[in-house]
Amino acid sequence: MSRPDVDPLLPSWRPGATRDALVAFLDASLDRPVGERVAAFDNDGTLWSEQPFVQLAFLEDAVQAAVAADPTLAGRAEYAALLEGDRAAMGELGLTRIALALAELFEGETPEQFTEKARTFMAGAHHPSLDRPLRATTYQPMLELLDELRRRDFTVFIVSGGGTEFVRAVSDDLYGVAPEAVVGTLIAYDVTRRADGAPELRRTARVLGEANEGPAKIANMHSQLGRRPILGVGNSGGDRDLLEWACAGGEPSLALLVDHDDAEREFAYRSVAQTFAEDEPITEVAERLGWTVVSMARDWAQVFPT
Amino acid sequence: MSRPDVDPLLPSWRPGATRDALVAFLDASLDRPVGERVAAFDNDGTLWSEQPFVQLAFLEDAVQAAVAADPTLAGRAEYAALLEGDRAAMGELGLTRIALALAELFEGETPEQFTEKARTFMAGAHHPSLDRPLRATTYQPMLELLDELRRRDFTVFIVSGGGTEFVRAVSDDLYGVAPEAVVGTLIAYDVTRRADGAPELRRTARVLGEANEGPAKIANMHSQLGRRPILGVGNSGGDRDLLEWACAGGEPSLALLVDHDDAEREFAYRSVAQTFAEDEPITEVAERLGWTVVSMARDWAQVFPT
Numbered sequence: 001m002s003r004p005d006v007d008p009l010l011p012s013w014r015p016g017a018t019r020d021a022l023v024a025f026l027d028a029s030l031d032r033p034v035g036e037r038v039a040a041f042d043n044d045g046t047l048w049s050e051q052p053f054v055q056l057a058f059l060e061d062a063v064q065a066a067v068a069a070d071p072t073l074a075g076r077a078e079y080a081a082l083l084e085g086d087r088a089a090m091g092e093l094g095l096t097r098i099a100l101a102l103a104e105l106f107e108g109e110t111p112e113q114f115t116e117k118a119r120t121f122m123a124g125a126h127h128p129s130l131d132r133p134l135r136a137t138t139y140q141p142m143l144e145l146l147d148e149l150r151r152r153d154f155t156v157f158i159v160s161g162g163g164t165e166f167v168r169a170v171s172d173d174l175y176g177v178a179p180e181a182v183v184g185t186l187i188a189y190d191v192t193r194r195a196d197g198a199p200e201l202r203r204t205a206r207v208l209g210e211a212n213e214g215p216a217k218i219a220n221m222h223s224q225l226g227r228r229p230i231l232g233v234g235n236s237g238g239d240r241d242l243l244e245w246a247c248a249g250g251e252p253s254l255a256l257l258v259d260h261d262d263a264e265r266e267f268a269y270r271s272v273a274q275t276f277a278e279d280e281p282i283t284e285v286a287e288r289l290g291w292t293v294v295s296m297a298r299d300w301a302q303v304f305p306t
Numbered sequence: 307m308s309r310p311d312v313d314p315l316l317p318s319w320r321p322g323a324t325r326d327a328l329v330a331f332l333d334a335s336l337d338r339p340v341g342e343r344v345a346a347f348d349n350d351g352t353l354w355s356e357q358p359f360v361q362l363a364f365l366e367d368a369v370q371a372a373v374a375a376d377p378t379l380a381g382r383a384e385y386a387a388l389l390e391g392d393r394a395a396m397g398e399l400g401l402t403r404i405a406l407a408l409a410e411l412f413e414g415e416t417p418e419q420f421t422e423k424a425r426t427f428m429a430g431a432h433h434p435s436l437d438r439p440l441r442a443t444t445y446q447p448m449l450e451l452l453d454e455l456r457r458r459d460f461t462v463f464i465v466s467g468g469g470t471e472f473v474r475a476v477s478d479d480l481y482g483v484a485p486e487a488v489v490g491t492l493i494a495y496d497v498t499r500r501a502d503g504a505p506e507l508r509r510t511a512r513v514l515g516e517a518n519e520g521p522a523k524i525a526n527m528h529s530q531l532g533r534r535p536i537l538g539v540g541n542s543g544g545d546r547d548l549l550e551w552a553c554a555g556g557e558p559s560l561a562l563l564v565d566h567d568d569a570e571r572e573f574a575y576r577s578v579a580q581t582f583a584e585d586e587p588i589t590e591v592a593e594r595l596g597w598t599v600v601s602m603a604r605d606w607a608q609v610f611p612t
Contacts, residue, residue: 035478111528155484168532172341178461179532180486186529191521191547198554199521199547201528208515208529215497215505222417222507223492223514224530226474226485241497241505248504 010148012141012302019299021254021292025231026148028252032230034153040221040229040246041142042239043160043167043184046258047175049130049137050235051267055162056082057134058121062105076101096211103187103205111165111189111201118169130266132304138174139258140305141294142233146175149231157229159221160184161213161238183224185212213238218245235260236271237282243291255291259283262296265303316454318447318608325605327560327598331537332454334558338536340459346527346535346552347448348545349466349473349490352564353481355436355443356541357573361468362388363440364427368411382407402517409493409511417471417495417507424475436572438610444480445564446611447600448539452481455537463535465527466490467519467544489530491518519544524551541566542577543588549597561597565589568602571609 013019029037044050063082067074074080078101081089090098106114125134149156158177160167164184171177186208189201209223210216218241222228232239232246235258243255260269272279286293296303319325335343350356369388373380380386384407387395396404412420431440455462464483466473470490477483492514495507515529516522524547528534538545538552541564549561566575578585592599602609 111532111534155486157486164529164532180461180463180530182532189525189528191524194554199524199551200554201524218497218505218507219495222495223470224486226417226470226488228417245505248500248506 010141010144012144012300014299014301016299018292018294022145022256025252025254026152029152029154029230031252036228036230037149037152037154038227038229039149039154039156039231039233040159040242041146041156042234042236042242043158043162045235045260045271046233046239047138047142047158049127049139049266051269052128053162054122054125054134054137055166057125058118058166059102059105061121061125062117063102066105078102099185099211100205100207103203103207106187106203107205109203111203114165114203115169118166122170130304135170135174136305138305139300140302141300143175143305145233146177150176154231155227156181157221157225157227158182158184159212159217159242161211161217163187164212181225183212183217183221215241217242230254231256234258235282237285238271240282240285244289247289247291255286255289256294257282257286257291258294258296260296261298262300262303264297266296316447316450318450318606320605320607322605324598324600328451328562331558331560332458335458335460335536337558342534342536343455343458343460344533344535345455345460345462345537345539346465346548347452347462348540348542348548349464349468351541351566351577352539352545353444353448353464355433355445355572357575358434359468360428360431360440360443361472363431364424364472365408365411367427367431368423369408372411384408405491405517406511406513409509409513412493412509413511415509417509420471420509421475424472428476436610441476441480442611444611445606446608447606449481449611451539452483456482460537461533462487463527463531463533464488464490465518465523465548467517467523469493470518487531489518489523489527521547523548536560537562540564541588543591544577546588546591550595553595553597561592561595562600563588563592563597564600564602566602567604568606568609570603572602 041047044053063079078093078098081093122135127134127137146156156177158171162184164182164186167184168179168182171182188204188206188208190204191199192202194200212220228249229246230253232243233256234243247253247255260267271282347353350359369385384399384404387399428441433440433443452462462483464477468490470488470492473490474485474488477488494510494512494514496510497505498508500506518526534555535552536559538549539562540549553559553561566573577588589599
């Protein structure tokens with residue numbers, strides 16, 4: 001049944017300046033040729049909740065399984081810090097070293113094996129505080145935006161700091177985004193041969209190129225996809241360059257920044273961007289550069305899917 | 307007007323065993339879920355003629371322009387060998403060193419500048435012996451196959467040894483393949499800042515990862531696209547691993563190898579694959595592995611578009 005008194009466009013976005021700016025961009029974007037209608041979304045904290053990082057929960061499960069199989073692994077500094085949630089130790093070890101140690105847990109697996117593990121985890125994992133499955137911590141207003149963009153013949157890409165394979169394992173199911181439209185941090189593959197002589201791919205514990213954060217998001221997106229966004233959507237300092245990139249290629253364009261200011265329905269925290277010599281809250285960067293800031297508390301009538 | 311007495315499927319493919327195998331595969335592929343209907347095509351010698359390599363003709367033009375602007379460059383060994391067509395000197399220098407010297411010609415350019423150059427070249431370049439524009443040296447039977455695959459909801463990727471940016475500049479126009487569906491040899495980008503502070507991409511003269519030939523075609527395709535082909539189409543030793551990969555992931559699958567045996571309408575030559583200790587003609591590899599070989603002379607009623 002039609003409801004002529006309710007605007008069917010972006011129903012979870014409350015009326016106001018943010019929604020007006022978004023709708024104005026959606027209308028104006030139709031002046032661009034279809035090939036230029038490209039949107040780039042960050043994932044963690046932008047398309048779904050990032051407290052805790054979903055992929056970190058997956059990796060904790062994998063460490064626990066590895067330790068159960070070989071208890072001596074519990075003594076390894078990177079795994080111990082993670083299992084104990086020891087942020088001081090994690091800071092001292094550094095994210096790169098921890099990430100590479102975690103990559104070792106899947107070394108030698110085929111892409112299919114890893115994808116199966118990621119999907120099995122996502123099918124069963126529950127959020128520790130939000131009283132919903134992890135797969136249901138996507139943001140309803142963003143799902144609506146993805147649909148509106150596709151209705152306008154946009155090509156939608158996910159440009160995530162997370163592991164490419166992990167995001168690809170769930171992106172079609174959660175967001176309708178195909179594997180090839182996901183750009184993340186890549187683990188290198190070795191091409192080996194099976195006993196019958198056929199080639200196969202095996203995961204290594206090496207990162208291919210640069211981790212997909214900051215300026216690398218621009219370079220990696222261009223290398224992998226060859227397309228420039230006119231809409232950039234993010235929430236953190238690691239998305240800053242991508243959002244600037246989206247706005248530097250002519251008009252119309254839009255940079256949309258999610259401000260996590262909703263302690264009641266989600267979480268209240270604020271990312272910082274390293275600009276010049278000091279850390280600048282990302283919302284101040286947004287104001288300085290004229291981005292559109294989404295206040296989760298004010299602009300979203302509904303946060304999660306029902 | 308319909309022509310019920312003419313089969314509209316793949317009209318440039320002559321009746322026979324090759325066409326039968328191809329049509330049987332197209333029919334059987336419908337049993338696969340849509341997400342698994344993935345085709346990977348090599349470009350040079352598979353989708354268009356490779357004598358001469360189109361990209362090499364483009365690069366020769368660029369060297370000539372650079373030498374006209376700075377005559378001292380004519381003394382540089384890599385450029386001299388190319389301009390003189392000195393195959394002995396080229397062999398001695400090695401393809402990698404020549405490719406990197408050529409990449410220097412475009413160092414510092416933005417992606418848009420390079421794309422514009424590639425498109426301008428393709429708009430005006432003529433084949434030296436085939437009496438047609440270079441952009442019309444695509445193979446009509448392959449264009450028909452691309453359309454048939456898309457009609458069956460296949461995702462079509464180009465996995466080329468050529469430079470990714472060059473192929474992307476023309477792939478939509480020639481083949482209806484979007485930039486993000488092209489995997490080739492990648493030049494790295496630097497992210498810099500314009501005078502107004504906005505980020506921009508500038509080409510370097512460094513290759514990112516491995517040149518996209520042989521086993522690297524499998525690893526690069528998976529890293530960039532996250533999908534496995536069930537149809538692999540190629541023509542040379544550099545495509546061998548990709549075609550084996552297409553056939554190693556379950557049935558139905560098909561490896562299609564173009565044999566350039568048509569001196570009258572195109573060219574007659576045969577690529578070799580380095581297998582074990584010796585060079586094996588790629589058509590013998592095909593026979594050993596049960597691939598379907600396309601004889602250009604026998605199987606194609608028409609080679610080029612009219």
